[in-house]
Amino acid sequence: MQTETRIAKFWSMVDVGKPEECWPWTGKLYNGYGFFALLGKSRGAHRASFTIAHGAIPDGMWVDHVCRNRACVNPAHLRAVTPKTNALENNIGLTAQNAVKTHCDKGHKLAGENLRIEKRGWRLCVICQRAHNRAYRARLSAARLATSRSQHEGAGR
Numbered sequence: 001m002q003t004e005t006r007i008a009k010f011w012s013m014v015d016v017g018k019p020e021e022c023w024p025w026t027g028k029l030y031n032g033y034g035f036f037a038l039l040g041k042s043r044g045a046h047r048a049s050f051t052i053a054h055g056a057i058p059d060g061m062w063v064d065h066v067c068r069n070r071a072c073v074n075p076a077h078l079r080a081v082t083p084k085t086n087a088l089e090n091n092i093g094l095t096a097q098n099a100v101k102t103h104c105d106k107g108h109k110l111a112g113e114n115l116r117i118e119k120r121g122w123r124l125c126v127i128c129q130r131a132h133n134r135a136y137r138a139r140l141s142a143a144r145l146a147t148s149r150s151q152h153e154g155a156g157r
Contacts, residue, residue, distance in 0.1 A: 003039070007052055010036055010045075014073050022072035032070030049073035050080070062086045084121075104128055 013027040013036070025034030025045045034045030038052075050063045053075030057063060061080040065072055068090070072078075081089070088099055103109055104125035116124045 006038055010038065010048055010052065013045075014049075017074075019074075019076055021074070022067050022069045022077060023074040024069070024071045025073050029071055034071060034073065045073050046070075046078055049075050050078045053078075054080075064089070098123060 013025060013034070015024050015026055017023055027034050027036070027045070035042055036045045036048045037043075038048040043051075044063070046065060047057060047063045050057060058080055060082065062083050063078050064081045064086045065077055066079060067074075067077040069077070101110060101123070104127075106125070106128055108114055108125045108127045110123060110125060114126045116126050116129065118124060
């Protein structure tokens with residue numbers, strides 16, 4: 001099928017409203033997202049909408065719904081962002097929730113000397129990490145001691 005025909009088919013599956021409103025995808029949804037084949041490739045309907053309206057999605061970028069409505073394909077509600085920006089600005093994801101935490105689950109402040117940022121970007125409470133490491137070493141030591149005792153008892157038979 002020609003590209004113009006596919007584009008017409010795409011827009012026939014959209015409930016186009018006012019420019020500021022969400023334009024929901026009327027086709028099948030999976031996990032809240034619509035899907036559509038464009039340029040020989042099946043893709044999210046929001047990605048197809050972005051491509052039709054703005055051109056190719058830059059390498060390494062994701063199409064983000066500014067409106068947070070996964071079924072929306074209004075090009076005015078879509079933007080190209082990095083995966084990190086998408087994760088941080090999508091306030092329902094764990095990454096976004098953890099990025100704004102001021103205290104760890106045990107109540108320690110996540111700031112200054114008590115905040116360590118791992119290579120992967122994980123934020124760790126230094127107090128809790130030290131306690132975890134101490135407990136791990138104690139378990140390891142207890143296991144070694146138990147193994148050593150069982151070997152000595154078996155040797156004396």
